[in-house]
Amino acid sequence: MALVLAPVPPVSDWLAELDALAKRSPAFFVGRPVILEISGAALDREGLRALVAELSDRSVTVMGIEGAGPGLLGDGLPPPLAGGRPVEEVAAPEEAPEARVSVSQAPAPARSLILDAPVRSGQTVLHLDGDITVMGSVASGAEVIAGGSLHVYGALRGRAIAGAAGNPEARITCRKFEPELIAIDGLYRTADDLGPVQRGLPAQVRLEGDAIKVAALE
Amino acid sequence: MAKILVVTSGKGGVGKTTTTAALGAALAQAGQSVAVVDFDVGLRNLDLVMGAERRVVYDLINVVNGDAKLNQALIRDKRLENLSLLPASQTRDKDALTDEGVARVMEELREKFDWVICDSPAGIERGATLAMRHADLAVVVTNPEVSSVRDSDRIIGLLDSKTVKAERGETMEKHLILTRYDPARADRGDMLKIDDVLEILSIPLLAIIPESMEVLRASNVGCPVTLNNPLCAPSRAYIDAVRRLKGDTVPMAVPSDKKSLLNKLFTRRAA
Numbered sequence: 001m002a003l004v005l006a007p008v009p010p011v012s013d014w015l016a017e018l019d020a021l022a023k024r025s026p027a028f029f030v031g032r033p034v035i036l037e038i039s040g041a042a043l044d045r046e047g048l049r050a051l052v053a054e055l056s057d058r059s060v061t062v063m064g065i066e067g068a069g070p071g072l073l074g075d076g077l078p079p080p081l082a083g084g085r086p087v088e089e090v091a092a093p094e095e096a097p098e099a100r101v102s103v104s105q106a107p108a109p110a111r112s113l114i115l116d117a118p119v120r121s122g123q124t125v126l127h128l129d130g131d132i133t134v135m136g137s138v139a140s141g142a143e144v145i146a147g148g149s150l151h152v153y154g155a156l157r158g159r160a161i162a163g164a165a166g167n168p169e170a171r172i173t174c175r176k177f178e179p180e181l182i183a184i185d186g187l188y189r190t191a192d193d194l195g196p197v198q199r200g201l202p203a204q205v206r207l208e209g210d211a212i213k214v215a216a217l218e
Numbered sequence: 219m220a221k222i223l224v225v226t227s228g229k230g231g232v233g234k235t236t237t238t239a240a241l242g243a244a245l246a247q248a249g250q251s252v253a254v255v256d257f258d259v260g261l262r263n264l265d266l267v268m269g270a271e272r273r274v275v276y277d278l279i280n281v282v283n284g285d286a287k288l289n290q291a292l293i294r295d296k297r298l299e300n301l302s303l304l305p306a307s308q309t310r311d312k313d314a315l316t317d318e319g320v321a322r323v324m325e326e327l328r329e330k331f332d333w334v335i336c337d338s339p340a341g342i343e344r345g346a347t348l349a350m351r352h353a354d355l356a357v358v359v360t361n362p363e364v365s366s367v368r369d370s371d372r373i374i375g376l377l378d379s380k381t382v383k384a385e386r387g388e389t390m391e392k393h394l395i396l397t398r399y400d401p402a403r404a405d406r407g408d409m410l411k412i413d414d415v416l417e418i419l420s421i422p423l424l425a426i427i428p429e430s431m432e433v434l435r436a437s438n439v440g441c442p443v444t445l446n447n448p449l450c451a452p453s454r455a456y457i458d459a460v461r462r463l464k465g466d467t468v469p470m471a472v473p474s475d476k477k478s479l480l481n482k483l484f485t486r487r488a489a
Contacts, residue, residue: 117378118420120371120372120374120375120378121368121369121371121372121375122342122371122372122375122376123375136420137417137418137420139368139371139418140364140368140371140418141368141371141372142371142375155417155418157418
């Protein structure tokens with residue numbers, strides 16, 4: 001991306017304006033590629049040469065010139081450019097999240113993901129192709145998302161999302177049930193909704209119709 | 219070749235700087251050559267706790283930018299000649315730290331000392347990630363309360379993913395120092411229990427530092443607590459921690475109720 005300067009006649013006034021801007025933020029042009037758009041400036045070759053020199057005195061390096069008439073450019077002047085497009089803010093191209101989440105057409109054999117380390121606060125583990133088994137704990141502020149079931153052999157203190165690939169049969173099991181949020185197949189309950197049921201105890205969570213059921217893990 | 223140790227926590231105000239100074243001084247007292255490095259650019263404190271604030275000429279940013287040599291910026295402690303401080307800059311901010319500059323400074327420090335202790339700023343941004351980036355081992359400082367524990371958990375996750383060691387597929391050695399532990403409050407159940415903290419963080423315990431006026435007193439006079447009063451309870455806990463870091467097996471002293479602790483001190487002094 002380059003900055004475009006479009007001088008308008010009279011050029012001396014325009015330069016004064018530029019100086020005022022440069023005074024407000026002296027480092028504004030340093031290291032920035034600048035393109036000169038001169039279609040509105042009505043300049044001849046000498047005028048253009050003088051303008052480029054003036055700009056270079058102000059540490060503005062012109063890397064190309066757009067909108068120059070035929071024969072105007074030549075030795076000592078920056079090369080012509082064409083086809084530049086104005087941009088607003090550059091928005092990062094969004095990957096379609098659905099593409100990532102979608103289940104493959106022919107269901108591959110479900111694979112499970114086994115984590116030997118605890119899932120720490122702030123970490124997200126996403127595994128949509130099958131179950132996730134966590135040998136340690138899932139910390140408060142951590143998030144584990146499985147396409148299938150979720151097995152936590154330590155304490156479940158974070159967010160547990162099972163059946164995320166559209167599987168109402170998925171379950172969540174853990175040895176110590178203290179989650180911030182649980183969800184199966186899109187249905188979720190926060191810790192507040194859940195109340196004290198099985199809190200701190202081994203538990204399993206599953207869907208019965210449209211209701212999330214928490215039960216003791218025998 | 220030095221071991222680079224980062225003292226980190228996520229949360230602010232839990233005792234990272236105190237711990238850095240105390241561990242640094244205790245290691246130096248044990249005969250090791252030590253550099254303590256303040257990474258809290260813009261909010262530097264380690265110079266105050268070390269009592270070197272009036273001797274700062276060049277700082278970490280100057281060395282990172284190549285404006286000063288490492289030797290010009292290192293401040294040798296007046297009490298312990300094998301203890302040096304690399305102060306942070308107070309006038310700049312963390313964006314002034316460059317990846318390459320920090321890597322170069324850490325390599326240079328590694329050549330010169332036995333131990334390099336990096337005092338991380340709070341947070342999980344640039345300053346904190348650069349402080350931990352080149353570490354060989356980490357000391358996670360935590361207070362026995364929920365917010366501090368969760369922030370420490372977050373930091374442990376970063377230690378296991380954002381450090382050079384982790385990126386090479388090696389395991390980062392991590393230790394927990396539990397600070398501001400108040401036995402009286404623990405007895406009343408007004409504080410997270412040690413076992414609960416250890417269960418949540420699941421990293422080995424290096425020391426339990428009891429809440430003590432001695433820590434504040436030492437900071438106020440600009441002296442690491444282990445140097446200011448080596449016999450007080452927090453100092454003894456830090457000194458034990460250093461022995462454990464050096465590979466000794468030292469039984470863990472859990473601070474008990476205040477009265478018995480004072481009694482113990484008195485009997486010790488009388489003897």
